[in-house]
Amino acid sequence: MAITNITVISHTFFYLLGVPGLEDQHIWISIPFFTCYIIALLGNSFLIFIIVTDNSLHEPMYIFLCMLAGIDISLSTITIPKALAIFWFNYGGISLNACIAQLFFIHSTFIAESGVLLLMAFDRYIAICYPLRYTMILTPSVITKTAVAFYIRSAGSIFPIIFLVKRLPFCKNNLLPHTYCENIGLAKYACANIQANIWYGIFVLLTTVVIDIILIFASYCMILHAIFHMPSKEARHKTLNTCGSHICVIFLFYIPGIFTFLAQRFGKKIPPHVHILMANVCMLVPPVMNPIIYGIKTKQIRNRVTHLLFQRKG
Template sequence: MSDFNRTYFNPSSFFLLGIPGLEAAHVWISIPYCTMYIIALLGNVTILLIVKKELSLHEPMYYFLCMLAVADLVLSTAILPKMLSIFWSNSRKINFIACLTQMYFIHCFQSIESGIFVAMALDRYVAICHPLRHSSILTNSMVTRIGLVVVLRSCMLILPYPFLASRWPYCRTDLIPHTYCEHMAVVKLACSNTHISSYYGLFVLFSVLGGDIFFIAMSYIQILRAIFILPTKDARLKTFGTCGSHLCAIMAFYIPMIFSALMHRFGLNIALHFHILMANVHVLVPPVLNPIIYGVRTKQIRGRLLRLFTQTGDHVLPMAVALRWSSRGSG
């Protein structure tokens, strides 16, 4: 009888509530989010420009890094502008199609980023375990094929998310207690049996997250075996140091994601605003940290940045001196 009395509707729009329970602090919360967005934009664009201009960086590792930078740019841009509009101007309304599009881009590019980390692990494996064959194995055409496989895998796996969500009848509410259109946050608003979406979400989580972590772990097991047979401690440390940036980026990506996924499934007694904050962290922090990690730990990128700032300073100083003397002459 209760099912008969329900009013079903297909919403033309949803309303994102931001962080329920912390509405009064939205303006203050927006400050670190806006800062993260600016850092993500500047950092990833800088990585792309440096790799493009520096011929010595035209190698598979840096091509994969460029793919990661593009994924980070799309991911952060898919989330933060709308999130900041909620915090700043209370603009909570989002078109139904725009919500599904945002959902697709967020989950698709998270999956792409995970696949890129697998490709980077493959590059480190070949560079350390088969150094003499690195250039012949990871050719430009091979790197392109790997990139296409990563993108196509993610696009096909995530496509059912918006397709299924668009077909569910909605009867409960059009209010999404979140800062963006996260898959399960939208599915929970449907009033029919949504087990297909839930089970498919778990399948994607375990196949992408679990599969990628497995392949990365297998790569590093082989890498460690190759490192341990090196004759000296310095050689072992130097070789393992080439994996440092990749390992830091992996931890920044997977640890918050795993923690958020476990909390979403098992942390039923945790406050809603903490769930949302953690969901934001695992999506927004990697695009901020990745360019910083690779900029600080990668010698070639760090050197290029230092030369860039040095050249800028060399141009600025003579200009300042010339302006100073010209002002004296006019005086």
């Protein structure tokens, strides 16, 4: 009986295809990508500069906002430059290790932003429900320890995915129809069982982002209860206005993400390019809109921006 030796070749190099089906439109698609990336970099960098250089903004609310701006810069920088390389130069080549590194930073940064949004909701809850104890509860030490704990949570929850992906042999197609690497998008090209990747991904989502959403919702239920029991209509309006920017940012971050998650699992009839473009919206919209929203709706930041822009004329 003849024995046939079969050698399984595991790919160590992949090609990101960008937006399959719209290859002829890549140049046009790159225009909003590039524009949004520049706006995100400038807007968030300027926001960080304003908060760091103005002592009156060294409060918990603005420290969390500064953290959010830094995360937004990271999130867009992890994904958009590679997408532009695909659109402009048709260079989607990426090694397996680089692909795994990118998916690690994308997922961990996404969870980190969710965590910061929860911290900002907690900040508003303490400021509105316990205003006299605000400075005693949110001390610099508490802020630092909490921020470090959330960053450790973000990296720690995604770290096992590195090993779950590294163990897989990639002997199928090495062409990835996307602009960036992500866990299941890469794992499904393995010629091995990926149930561990799927279930761990769901576990991480449930124990981080979903819990954050539930706690944010609970915080705002208590915040709204406290606001509508304020005796003064003017006080209610002022307090609601301070929460307005944060609520807008929450919706901008979670709604595209939830829609993309549901579309990927239940929207089988949705064209692939729609899935890919929506996934990129999750990476582009929050970093672009967050500094704009806070710049417009937060009086202290708006006044500081006006002062910086027109101080010479003054």
